[in-house]
Amino acid sequence: MYSFLFKYIIIGDTGVGKSCLLLQFTDKRFQPVHDLTIGVEFGARMITIDNKAIKLQIWDTAGQESFRSITRSYYRGSAGALLVYDITRRDTFNHLTCWLKDARSYANSNMTIILIGNKSDMESKRAVSYEEGRQFADENGLIFLETSAKTASNVEEAFVNTASKIYEKIQKGDFDINNESFGIKLGAPTSKQDGTDQKPAGGGCCK
């Protein structure tokens, strides 16, 4: 059981390592070569924040522009977004503006976005400096981290920090929790006697 369920979406150019990040986060393993994602894939994991069990339900989208019209529909109803670029490929960084624009226009305004510069293990091939990434994040009000899906560096943090931020927002009352379009669902209370909360949303997803 969980207290909250947060929905995430992972976006970014194709080949930046979105699926690998997800796999590292959910399965704690790295697959050097991952099937390319078509449409949307799905992952979930429980984390704990402030002693509360939080389920992260993560949508991993296809990166190629051709699929944009489909992936856009997943923005809606997401509480958090991981916007990923590849620090070894400049163009993936250059496209961030596009992605961000998309996210802003199709997601709810309260969506928490984290910018992720992936493949930090490939320092020798770096094409985007940490500072550039940092700066872009600051300018756009995003959380920022450089990660490596391969070494698992910062992967956990990326997902958890985002969740913390969302949790913060909940505490501040930024969300109408009962409105599922924010990508947040209230889990069933651990003591299952609250009759009013008899619909443990997404409960079926719990393994």
Place this chain on the structure above:
Amino acid sequence: MNTNRVLFSKENVFVYPPEIEKGIKGTISLCSLDKGSIFLCWIPDIEEKEDDHSSSSSSSSSNLQSPNGKNPLAASTIIEIDDQNSWVVRVHVKELKSIKKYTPNIGTPYIIITSKKGTAFFPFFFEHGGVREFLKSLSSIIHLKKSNLDSNFFTVVDFSDPVQRSLSSMNLSDHFYNSNNKDDLYSSSSNSSSNSGNSNSRKQKDPVIPDFNDDLTFGHDMDLHNQDQEKEDRYSLLSSTNQLKKAQEISVLSSPPSSSHTTSISPTSNKSSSFINIGSNNNNNNNNNNNNSSVSSSLSKSTNGLSFSSILSRSTSPSASTSPIPIEKSGNNNGSNNNNSSNITSPIPSPSSKFLSASGGSDNENNSNNTNSNNNSNNNANTGSLSTSPTNKRALKREISSSIFDNFAKVTQLAKSAQKNIFEEPAKRIDNHFRNLIGSKSSIGSNLSPQNANNQYFDILNESGSSLNASSDYFTPFNISSLNFSIELGANRRECNPMSPSEWYSYFDDEGRICLANQQILLKKIFYGGIEESIRQEVWPFLLGVYSFDSTYSSREVVKYEKTQQYQTVKRQWESISCEQESRFSKYQSRKLLIQKDVIRTDRLHPMFIQGEDDIDSNENLRLMRDVLLTYSFFNFDIGYVQGMSDLLSPIISVMGGVSKEVECFWCFKGLMDRLESNFHKDQNGMHHQLSTLSKLLKFIDLELYTHLEANNGGNMYFFFQSVLICFKREFPFHDVLTLWEILWSNYMTKNLPIFMCLSILIKERNQILDENMAFDQILKLINEKANRMDLEDILVDAESMVRYFIIKQMSIDTDKSLIKLKESISIY
């Protein structure tokens, strides 16, 4: 019991036997009995009002039961009449030879069906329309080939018959069928020729061919009259011995009944009715021994001797109660008539006759249940309007004038295209008459209304087709198993082995062509069984349009050469881009990079595509994949490269055999892309279109589930995005995908099978989705998790069921605008 089902059914179909003035109202249907045999049935509604028929029609009824065994030539077909006025036609669809449809502008449309034995049934008048639907249904079961000469004439192509196959391969079929048909037409038309609504106005015809029109009293359609004459003319042109022989047959069959329709038990009229009572022959074993008043019992006795075991075998099964034969009427009749009729009916049976009949005492019991019939129908039969159609006349004359040699010369049209024409005829072509009469939507459901339940035939129909028994156009909740197609189709699939090399080679003629008829067998075969692995490499280029089926060995060599040149030309275009050039050609650079990136993550576990040291060059097949994709992106620059293409290419490479077949790989891939190009358009219109078709189809088939999805953001059907985009490449194991794709490429029945597959996958989960009130994300997860856990055969069987269901259902609600739209988005062949 559950294996019997109705594939099509249409009420208000009249037959006008000469003896019965008002005609007989009945229901025509296609029903599948156990073991998958499909029969065309016509069963009279029960029955005329008693007062009606105790007087004049009682005598005519005895006509109907005349000892029709007198005609040896008529022994073939499976028709029987039983009791008073109860005419029944049941013929295995494989026994059909041709169908001629008449759709006069004014008046009742009708069809004339002939059997392979050259016997024409009485015309079936579709009082409330439905001819087109009937043909459509029928052609989903058997191959109907539209005549080149007469678009209203359809021959049944029997691919299982080697003679017919080879005839067909000689492109003679049209002529052949036509020539046969002319007499059929003649005979049937002589049956149907009209007396302008007046039985007194006789028209004497060709002396060779007896005219027993006079016995017919239907005032339906002057058109018939004209056509009849035409056919007479046409008949006189017939020259082949075959035709002459037929003519003789007919003359025997239909010796002119001098008697009027009121005659009772006159031998002549018996003969005329023998046209329908073909089930008999001259071995009247049972002679008049059975003086039982129970007609059905005599019938059942007689059936013991029948050789048509496929029918008989059914008599012991519950399906026997479907058997329309003994419609027990005796209760309604006065005793003398009964005696009469039983005397007459008893001789009918014979060992060799194939007439249908239900045997066994249980049937009698069943039948007696049907005596409580309420029938008042025949009255409206005579009131059809009359019209002459000069155009029709002209058309027929034209037809006559084309010589047999012309026919020889004519290349036969694909039976497929004939089918297609039937199906793709715009909805507006549907008989106005039908629309006027129906006024509202007629649905299968309404055809199977409980009012018909007193017809024993429908008892079974209702039982097996209960899902169709809905009052609305939409059926909820939907239960695919209730469609009852599945069992049979599943059997089809299981019984059909993959096409073997020897079979494949047997389809070629000496020059290496595969004739039209063989193509159809081939494609159907592939649809049901796929292809053996060893010959995929040879067959796929045909399925993917690299080579046309009618190309010869030598022409294929030419094509191969040309395609090789063409491929090399395009390939050189990107190969010649130097590194320096590339550095200033970012679009090319990124495209190439993306392709390389995707290639190594395509089927990376497949032995052919295992990657070496993180380098595409470590594996020649990966290189090949890149080259083909890159070349295609130059060949079709507008589309370029889109993710998913590599998934489409890898099976082709694995089947074609890798690098040595680079050119073939490319052109096969190109052929596949031709099919799927719209999936990869930038705006994804193709994908959206298909997914929205899926959604509409779901609405049509399972409104409840549709409504749920709509309310839960699932109306867009995005959970099938991947399945549709790359044709289930990732939803089934690799080897299954190969089979599936062959099946899809066979284009059998529909091009849109993937949509129906999605539908069947979704509907399999419908209860869970509804019970757990699943929202979009949960459904997506559910569907994603189904990948590689589904049984392909199972899904295909269900999908095919739904295609067939759709075909049948769509015909019955032609007036639904949204459905017409839906029909436009789904191509049914």
